[in-house]
Every structure is written in structure tokens, then in C-alpha cells.
Amino acid sequence: MLHIHNVIKSYQDLEAVKGINLEVPKGEIFGFLGPNGAGKTTTIKMIVGLLKPTSGTISIGGFDIGRQAIEAKSILGYIPDRPFIYEKLTGREYLGFIADLYNMNAADIAERIQKYLDFFDLTEAGDKLVEGYSHGMKQKLIISGALLHDPQLVVVDEPMVGLDPKGARQVKQLFRDLCQKGTTIFMSTHSLGIAEAMCDRIGIIQKGEVIALGTLKELRKQADRDHENLEDLFMELTGDTHLEQLSGMMAAASS
Numbered sequence: 597m598l599h600i601h602n603v604i605k606s607y608q609d610l611e612a613v614k615g616i617n618l619e620v621p622k623g624e625i626f627g628f629l630g631p632n633g634a635g636k637t638t639t640i641k642m643i644v645g646l647l648k649p650t651s652g653t654i655s656i657g658g659f660d661i662g663r664q665a666i667e668a669k670s671i672l673g674y675i676p677d678r679p680f681i682y683e684k685l686t687g688r689e690y691l692g693f694i695a696d697l698y699n700m701n702a703a704d705i706a707e708r709i710q711k712y713l714d715f716f717d718l719t720e721a722g723d724k725l726v727e728g729y730s731h732g733m734k735q736k737l738i739i740s741g742a743l744l745h746d747p748q749l750v751v752v753d754e755p756m757v758g759l760d761p762k763g764a765r766q767v768k769q770l771f772r773d774l775c776q777k778g779t780t781i782f783m784s785t786h787s788l789g790i791a792e793a794m795c796d797r798i799g800i801i802q803k804g805e806v807i808a809l810g811t812l813k814e815l816r817k818q819a820d821r822d823h824e825n826l827e828d829l830f831m832e833l834t835g836d837t838h839l840e841q842l843s844g845m846m847a848a849a850s851s
């Protein structure tokens with residue numbers, strides 16, 4: 597469903613993404629993890645066509661995001677980490693606007709909008725201006741907008757930010773249901789618990805390179821650690837041991 601082939605992205609003299617290759621099959625939930633500044637958002641922006649790779653190719657469902665942008669974007673849903681919403685629209689109007697962008701069938705639009713408003717308990721808020729929404733309500737609206745046209749690939753940068761526990765559970769359930777129906781999800785997150793609970797496979801990027809790739813079991817094997825949780829594996833694989841050193845130093849200082 598998603599092919600990333602030898603993709604490089606340079607910002608002036610910084611090579612932020614250094615020739616990565618990834619393939620994500622239909623129906624998979626793929627977790628994209630990495631320390632701050634590793635290149636996750638840069639990669640995501642190239643997948644969804646917001647940034648042009650310096651070299652390499654990306655295709656979605658067989659469509660090249662550079663050369664067949666309309667076809668690729670028509671089967672793509674993107675949930676950014678810092679979304680933009682027109683605040684002077686009501687939630688329902690915002691979703692109607694998104695549906696029009698995707699040329700959705702007019703007969704389906706009202707029904708699908710209502711389905712998502714109901715799912716996220718936004719039915720009443722749906723007729724109020726977005727400017728009065730809380731952060732979590734806006735996030736739910738953004739997620740609804742990204743899923744409205746039934747995309748085949750959903751790309752999510754930090755899906756649970758701003759959601760309360762019920763909202764987070766609703767989104768997890770929604771993503772699982774979508775994958776059961778064959779939708780593919782590419783998700784970047786710093787929440788290792790979410791990645792561990794939800795993702796079929798995980799890729800870890802560090803300094804622009806994919807340094808580990810596979811199921812949790814395969815990552816454990818790669819790190820030669822049988823029983824470690826994802827947090828410990830992440831520290832091990834990224835060599836990020838300064839936190840452990842820091843807690844050791846604090847313990848020594850307080851004793």
C-alpha cells in the first residue's frame with residue numbers, strides 16, 4: 597500500500613532523511629518511532645505530498661505522490677500533529693467542506709458526517725463554531741475529516757495528543773476497526789505504550805536512518821533481549837541511555 601524507496605531529504609546542509617526504504621502492506625498498522633529530530637515528521641510530510649523528497653520515490657496504492665498527486669491524495673487521509681481548522685465554520689460545515697474537497701457523493705455526505713459526529717459525541721457541538729471547541733474536540737474533528745472519504749491509507753502524526761482517555765480509546769478502536777476492513781495506518785508516536793498495543797510492525801528512525809524494523813518480537817531478537825518492553829528496547833536500540841545515567845546520578849546525589 598505504501599512504498600518508500602531510497603528517499604532522501606536535505607534541508608540546506610542537513611540531511612534529515614538519509615535514503616530510507618519502507619514497505620507497508622494493506623491492512624497493517626505501522627508504528628514509526630524515533631527520538632526528537634530523528635526525521636519522522638519530515639518523512640510523513642513527504643508521504644502526504646507536503647514536502648518534495650530531494651531524491652527517491654514514494655507511492656501510495658501504486659500512485660506516485662509526486663507525479664500522480666491527485667490520485668494518491670484521493671486515497672489518503674492525513675492527521676497532522678499541528679492541524680489547521682477554519683475556526684469560523686461549525687464542525688458540521690468544516691466536515692462538509694472536506695467532503696466537497698474529496699468530491700464525495702452528495703447523498704453520502706450528511707450520513708457520514710453524522711456517523712462521525714455521533715461516534716465522537718460531537719453531535720451537539722457539530723452546529724457550533726469550531727473556535728469554541730476544546731483541543732480534544734478539534735482533534736476529534738480533524739480525525740473525522742481525515743476519515744470521511746474512506747481513505748485506503750491513513751497517515752497520522754501523534755494520534756492521541758490532546759485526547760482524554762475515552763477519546764484515546766475511541767480512536768484506538770476506530771483504527772483497529774479500519775484495519776480489519778483493510779485500511780492501512782502509518783502512525784508516528786512518542787507513546788511507546790500505544791505503539792506496543794496497536795502496531796503490527798514498528799520502524800525506528802534515528803538521525804534520518806531506519807535502524808530497526810519488524811514486529812515487537814523481531815525487534816527483541818534484533819536487540820538480543822527476550823522479555824523487554826518497547827520502552828526498554830527503544831532505549832537500547834537508539835543507544836539513548838542518558839536517561840538511565842541521569843536517574844543513576846540523581847539517586848547517587850540523594851544518597
Ligand code: ATP
Nearest residue numbers: 607608610612630631632633634635636637638639
Ligand atoms: P520530533 O519528534 O521532535 O517531532 P521528528 O522526528 O519529527 O522530531 P523532524 O521534524 O522530521 O523530526 O526533523 C528532522 C531534522 O530536520 C531535525 O534536525 C530538524 O531540525 C530538521 N528540520 C525539520 N524541518 C526543517 C526545516 N524546515 N528546515 C531546516 N531543518 C529542518
